[in-house]
Amino acid sequence: MNSYLQQGRERLHWVSRAAGRLFLMLKRLLREQFNKNIHTRILFTNMITFVFGLIALTMFSGYVVKQIAYDQVQQELLREAKRVNFALLQQKDQAWGTPPAGQTNDQAQGRQEMLQFLADIFEARITVFDRQGNIMDTSAEQEVVPGSQVDAKFVKLLNKGETALARAVDQETGQLIFAAVVPMGNNGNKDVIENGILLETNPVNLDHALNKMRLYLVIGGMAILVIFMFISAYLALSISRPISRLATTVAELNRGNYVLSAGERPLEEIKALAGQLSQLAMRLQEMHAESRRMEEERAQLFAEISHELRTPLTAVQGFVEAIRDGMVQDEALLNRYLDTIYTQTIHITRLVDDILALSRLESGNITVEKLPMDLITLAQGVVISMEAMAGSKNTSVLFEKNTENAVVLGDVDRMEQIIRNLLKNAVRATENGTVRVGVEVRQGEVVLTIEDDGIGIAPEDLPHIWDRFYQVKNQRGGYLQEKGSGLGLVIVKKLVQLQGGSIDVTSQLGRGTTFNINFPSYNRKY
8 A cells, every 4th residue: 555655656746747847848948939039029928918818808708797697687587576566466355465374275376376477477486475584475385394484684675675686596506596575565665564575586598698608708719819819920020020121231231231222111110210220321331431532532642742742852852963963053043943942842841840730630639728819900910911922913912890809719829820821822812803801790709701802713622622632633733823732721620610610611713712710709708
């Protein structure tokens, strides 16, 4: 016996361990599938939500329908009890409520037949009882022992003189019994009520109908579950497929392919994400193009610098070799060679200085000491110093102002460098013309204007004047006669921005160029 028990325990232990392993394996499998991708996660989430929702809805709807059905049965039973009361009161020849011992056989038989007739019509057991609960008459005479009484709760309801409904469970059969109690006669006046009518029914068909309804709910729920499974799979696929395409797009971007395919994207969120990726692709493409352009510009810059330095150095080398070898005997020719060497040396010095200045500006190694300064006085001083240069080209420089107070916050040396560089460019570009320098205050800003009526700038070249060596390129095509470094405007713009200002330019080819520089007014700040 003990060996059988031991074997049973071992088998039970083995089954429990196997069930535990199976549960863990199933749990791990479901977790892996749930975390596998967004498609399975959406599908599993929808299915689990739907199943629990369906179970809750089935239980709730079953409960609600059952309560409604029970209420209808009780109300109908109450109406039937009132009809029984009316029918019995119409039988005036019958002494309802008289104890069986005080009834003749004919009276007892008539009352029994009447109750049986009404019980068959309403499919309920009818009982007439007094205020003490003693059963006076009943349609189920065979089931009632003489001297029996109804339940005490029905007596209590009768003594209140009110119609009432009750539900109880039959202790013998365990079935639900519906009961209705109405006072017999006298319109419910509890002071004169002597008897009560009790109707009891067991709606077997109701339980069958409710069970059938639950079955239909389960079958319908399973059918809807299958349909919902396909719908969820479609919805999950419609969400995961565009995301997978976006992942492919990101991989293409990583490989350097910036041309994105415009596939179907029905969801607004996917459209927004795809739009952002498209903008990112365009930005990356622009950055890639910009990087290539900068690389080309850097190579071109080195080539330009090498060329700009090589040309004057070659000239200087040739002249120096000629002088050293004694090939120049004429003093006038010697002086002309020396002048050329000096001019080329100045050009090389200016080019190197501009390159160093631009390098310091771009690297942030240059500082400005901002102090209050009068822009009118500074501009007038620069204009006076440039009159000799302008006069050599038969060009006049005019200074105009509409205010006596044009104080800005800036570095005097850097500000003078800005004005001088722009004014020098204007004079170079103007032959037999006029250059105007103006200072005015507009909407809390001090505006410095340098305008010339020189040769102007072509519209297609205007956006590139801030590029390095722009003037050098145009000078070779005959744009200007006097040679510059081609870095002046780049330095000017960076100096203006470094002092909190802004610069813009307008130009018409053959009619002149105008530079406008805006600085915040010092008087507006303080």
